[in-house]
Amino acid sequence: xxxxxxGCHNHGSRNGHAPIFLWYTLNxxxxxxxxxxxxxxxxxxxxxxxxxxxxxxxxxxxxxxxTVVFERPHDEEFVRKWQLACQENIAxxxxxxxxxxxxxxxxxxxxxxKRAQWFKYGKFQKYCIASEVGETCCLCPLHKGx
Numbered sequence: 001x002x003x004x005x006x007g008c009h010n011h012g013s014r015n016g017h018a019p020i021f022l023w024y025t026l027n028x029x030x031x032x033x034x035x036x037x038x039x040x041x042x043x044x045x046x047x048x049x050x051x052x053x054x055x056x057x058x059x060x061x062x063x064x065x066x067t068v069v070f071e072r073p074h075d076e077e078f079v080r081k082w083q084l085a086c087q088e089n090i091a092x093x094x095x096x097x098x099x100x101x102x103x104x105x106x107x108x109x110x111x112x113x114k115r116a117q118w119f120k121y122g123k124f125q126k127y128c129i130a131s132e133v134g135e136t137c138c139l140c141p142l143h144k145g146x
Contacts, residue, residue, distance in 0.1 A: 037097060041066045045095040048104045055112050058126070058140065060133035066095040071127045071139075073111065074118045082107060089127035 029037070045066040052059035052070050059070040072091045073079055084091040095104075118124040130138040138144075 041095050041097070041099075044099060044101060044104065047101060048093065048095060048108070051104065051108050053139070055108060056126075056139055057111065057115070058129050058133070058138045058143075060129075060137035068093050068095065069129075069133055071129055073114065074124045075114060078110070078114055088132070089129050090132045 026034075042064070045061055045068055049059045049061040049068050049070075052068070057070050059068055061068050069090050069092045072086045072089050073084065078084075079086055079091070084093070093099075093107075119126070126140045128138055128140040128142060130140070130143050135143045
């Protein structure tokens with residue numbers, strides 16, 4: 001009798017590899033290993049937030065998060081190239097294990113160069129992101145001095 005699959009997935013079944021990989025990783029790295037990795041992600045996220053703000057880009061980071069929220073780039077090609085998640089005036093980057101300071105610097109350097117082009121002749125203006133991240137994190141002309 002042939003197997004007949006009902007519905008789109010197997011009910012009650014889970015991938016057996018995931019818990020094995022998790023167990024292996026937990027045993028290999030240990031608590032201290034995970035603690036060191038998380039500290040590195042958070043340091044890199046803070047570095048990225050600070051670097052964006054130093055470059056004049058409004059940015060926000062919750063203290064215990066590795067997700068940096070910043071002004072949405074004006075160029076959809078740039079957004080696609082860097083696979084940014086965007087919503088209205090904001091974009092965000094999640095600093096993960098494979099995201100090094102070098103990668104963050106490459107992104108920032110390209111963003112700064114693009115922004116110089118976008119803002120050159122007044123074609124575009126900085127997005128106001130105060131409603132999404134608060135006035136203190138927004139660097140638009142209206143909120144920059146606050």
